Amino acid sequence: MNQQWRLDDGQQTLVLAARSGRLPECVYWGAPLPVTEDLVALHAAYALDVTGGMLDENPDLSLCPQSARSFPGQPGLVLRCTDEIRMLYGLCFVDAQQNGPDLRLSYRDAAAGIDLTFSFTTDPQTHVITCQTTLNTDRPVQVDWLAAPVLPAPQLSDEMIDVSGRWCGEFQLIRTPWSAGLRMREARTGRSGHEHFPGLIVPNRGTTNCQGEAYAFHYGWSGGHRMLAEELPDGRRQVQFGHATNTQAAGTQFQTAPLYITYSNTGLNGCAVAFQRHVRDRIVTDAHPVRPVxxxxxxxxxxxxxxxxxxxxxxxxxxxxxxxxxxxxxxxxxxxxxxxxxxxxxxxxxxxxxxxxxxxxxxxxxxxxxxxxxxxxxxxxxxxxxxxxxxxxxxxxxxxxxxxxxxxxxxxxxxxxxxxxxxxxxxxxxxxxxxxxxxxxxxxxxxxxxxxxxxxxxxxxxxxxxxxxxxxxxxxxxxxxxxxxxxxxxxxxxxxxxxxxxxxxxxxxxxxxxxxxxxxxxxxxxxxxxxxxxxxxxxxxxxxxxxxxxxxxxxxxxxxxxxxxxxxxxxxxxxxxWMMRADILRLDSADPAVIAEQQLAQCGSRFVVFAGKAATSAQIQPRPMRLTGLDPAATYCINVINRDHTPGLSRGNPALKSGPLTLSGAYLMHHGVTLPWHFPETMWVLEGTRK
Incomplete structure (x- = not known):
């Protein structure tokens, strides 16, 4: 019995498939597939070859990889009886329920008395998929590790981006090359932590803030957590998130926190916008609609x-x-x-x-x-x-x-x-x-x-x-x-x-x-x-x-x-x-000294650019700053609103120094806007409106 399920939200498609009633694998996650896509053929196309020095079949990189199935990497579930005897398990299909954006898949090992359920919810407005794993057992067990639904990482990626930090130095992006073996981050301080923010972004080769493909994960849990990003000996890659190991008392019911995932073909910004909208519109509730100073x-x-x-x-x-x-x-x-x-x-x-x-x-x-x-x-x-x-x-x-x-x-x-x-x-x-x-x-x-x-x-x-x-x-x-x-x-x-x-x-x-x-x-x-x-x-x-x-x-x-x-x-x-509902788009600055972002109204009719010069530039002249997310066929009136702070050493007359300009979205995105010269530790603020 082979089975396939798909989830779509307009920005991404996720396809799960299983053979012979076993746990499902994610066989596709990425750009939207045609509604006519043959999932049986897609499932068959996913299969890998077998060669010398390997098992006679590739163990499934399933939503919960199993040691009992000879999986060569980190398993998705490690549990033991309360008498310290480690349990092996073999889970088989029980039920699948798909209702609109929701998918729920249930599996059981009757001999071990274990039920495992995977749930997925898509959101066509925010383009975030929320997934979660639930474990129920017939007798009390000790869970050392339970992963939220395990997903593959892309093969065309050279690196992963996770987040470190410290007091007064939070959200430091760490770029780690993929290589054979395991990248493990575990927060054991009892909170999500300055040091181990529970997020991961996996960009494909050549991806920047504004272009390319990227896959993003966030584990919605405020206690100790663990992230695994592993490249298996056969080259496949998996990503796991869950509570920190050995942090839950023995019992019969366990559930991971929600794992929020999203795919983008518009660079890191596509992932960022999905998460920003999901937090603002789905997660945070009862916030005052007007944010007070x-x-x-x-x-x-x-x-x-x-x-x-x-x-x-x-x-x-x-x-x-x-x-x-x-x-x-x-x-x-x-x-x-x-x-x-x-x-x-x-x-x-x-x-x-x-x-x-x-x-x-x-x-x-x-x-x-x-x-x-x-x-x-x-x-x-x-x-x-x-x-x-x-x-x-x-x-x-x-x-x-x-x-x-x-x-x-x-x-x-x-x-x-x-x-x-x-x-x-x-x-x-x-x-x-x-x-x-x-x-x-x-x-x-x-x-x-x-x-x-x-x-x-x-x-x-x-x-x-x-x-x-x-x-x-x-x-x-x-x-x-x-x-x-x-x-x-x-x-x-x-x-x-x-x-x-x-x-x-x-x-x-x-x-x-x-x-x-x-x-x-x-x-x-x-x-x-x-x-x-x-x-x-x-x-x-x-x-x-x-x-x-x-x-x-x-x-x-x-x-x-x-x-x-x-x-x-x-x-x-x-x-x-409008700004508190705008999408924050990180710009690809040509000058490493400049940290710039564009806040774009959801209707696309207006934006503001903040171009902060954090250090001294290596070159004399400011480099053009490419904008993003605009309509290439539209024209925009742009204006520097704090030009009265122009320093005396800015001796030339670039157009924006003296007044607003009207330019096409195509020009602003492919050439960029040239701002006046300014000192380090200052910022230009640029407003734009669509004509």
Whole structure:
């Protein structure tokens, strides 16, 4: 019995096929196939030859490769009885259900008492396929490894792109050549992590941001995870994602997180746009439709909270254009530094003798909403909570501390109930529209139950306080993934407010994240994390590329700086409705010193280009910058909107320096636009509209 199934979303086709009732293989994934494609012939064409030194048949690279079928690479399922006896299994077809965009395939090993189900859902609007593996067993087993549906990687690829990083240096793209053997990334810090973002892009040879084929994966899970990219001895390649190994307790029911996949024939941007739209339109829910300009007071006051100063800061922030004020760490317990009070979620009467009401009333009088910082999953030893419940700590008591704190056991219902009660009391007592939810240390060990517990608490709070938006922060970008975004509405991309670092971080993060959920703030003149001093114009325009905010002391601003920031903020407000739904397209810059992107309205009628010069160029003259995604037959009026910042060393007269130009989409995409000369650490901003 041979079987075939296909999934289509208009941008890609996925074909699964199986022989003799065995587990299915992905026999095609790529550009859309004709509706008349003969899947039986396609399945036959997929078969490989056999030669000397091989088995008499090629073991299936199935959706869950099986050791029992002599598969020569990493298997998709490793489990054992609770008495440590490793189980072998042979799964056979049970059922297939296909209903429109959904496909569900079920398999069973009756002797071992194992049921395995693969589910796929296509989305014709976002062009993302969501796939998941579910395991059920008749008796408790220990699962060491369970992969989401395993897919092949393309043969015409020379490299893979995965994502590393660190605190204040998130989303670093790592290009690794394919070679015989295994590329394995495993996050064992208990969160998706700065170091191992759960994403992978596999470009075909010659692919750039704007052209060529690419395949992309994202594992939507906020705990420890594992990625395998393996080239088998016979040359085939597989990609696996799942929870980190040995992080789930014995049981009878197991399920991977969703694996989100997409294919593009328009370069890396095609994958990026699919993920951006899917996050914005399918994963993030209940976000305020108008993204307010955000002010966070952390880098202005740190733990030194004084009501008159905070009111003054709020007044100045509102004058600059802020619409939301977030009170950060230091408002609760006896919190004067990071050594105490985590877990004691009551307002500090020393700093706020009348509670938060005077501050909130002042903020509301300025037309701003109010947000508040929490770090619910953590506890300090110097806290009433720890003294009452040291047994609520996750891990051994002799573990290494992190930022003077320990982790609460979020798998415990008692812990979650306590946290819910304390947070709900604050949300009920005050008019709060926003929570910054922080997570500032690694777990002592990866534990899937910890992540499930955090999700449960977030869901309970959101159900009872639906008006409250939640930002996910973990020392900046330490917990950013599609899993946490199902429960939150914004990410704090990095603790770095250095505009040059942010320029690169958010540019690379756009491969997965839309502008509407990506917080980007104007930091202090003298950056607190890098020590670099950056001009206000660069700081403001970098923040204007995403969900804009401020995070500095507005009392430090000169009149000139205040005017620049006010003007850029006003521009962002005038454009945010379309920009927060625009596609972020990374441009192929001819100058390595220039990091450039084009935000294109979904209707294609307008765009904005941000061309940031992060370093000194090797050549004197700016190289033409090719745009992308335009109608080649249409004409566009383009204009540099910040030409008043042209430096004196720009002595020539390129056309854009003096006024707008009208050019064809074909010219703009194949030759590009020539911008005036400018200094390093500055940015040109170019608006375009279709005539």
């Amino acid at each position: 955000h002010y966070n007071c952390w880098e202005a006051v740190y733990f030194d909270h004084k009501l008159p100063e905070l009111q003054d800061i709020a007044t100045r922030a509102a004058a600059l254009g802020a619409e939301r004020f977030v009170l950060d760490d230091g408002w609760f317990g006896l919190r004067d530094d990071d050594t105490s009070s985590l877990g004691d979620w009551t307002v500090d009467a020393r700093k706020y003798p009348h509670g938060l009401t005077p501050l909130i009333d002042h903020i509301h009088s300025l037309g701003m909403s109010f947000g508040l910082w929490f770090e619910p999953e953590m506890v300090n030893e110097s806290s009433a909570l720890y003294r009452a419940h040291p047994d609520w700590v996750l891990g051994p008591m002799d573990q290494i501390r992190g930022r003077q704190q320990l982790v609460l056991n979020m798998a415990s219902a008692d812990v979650r109930d306590y946290l819910y009660d304390r947070i709900a009391a604050i949300l009920s007592a005050y008019d709060i529209g926003y929570i910054k939810w922080d997570h500032n240390r690694l777990l002592p060990a990866p534990d899937a139950a910890q992540t499930h517990g955090t999700y449960a608490l977030l869901d309970r709070l959101r159900a009872d306080f639906p008006q409250v938006e939640i930002e996910t922060c973990a020392s900046g970008g330490g917990r950013i993934d599609f899993g946490i975004l199902k429960h939150t509405q914004r990410v704090w991309l990095s603790d770095s407010n250095d505009a040059l670092e942010r320029l690169r971080i958010q540019h690379d993060a756009a491969l997965f994240l839309p502008a509407s959920v990506t917080g980007s703030h104007v930091g202090p003149r003298h950056c607190h994390t890098s020590g670099r001093t950056i001009d206000i114009s660069m700081r403001a325009w970098v923040a204007a590329q995403r969900h804009m905010g401020f995070e500095m002391d507005p009392r430090e601003l000169t009149d000139h700086e205040a005017k620049v920031l006010t003007d850029v903020t006003a521009w962002w407000k005038a454009n945010r409705d």
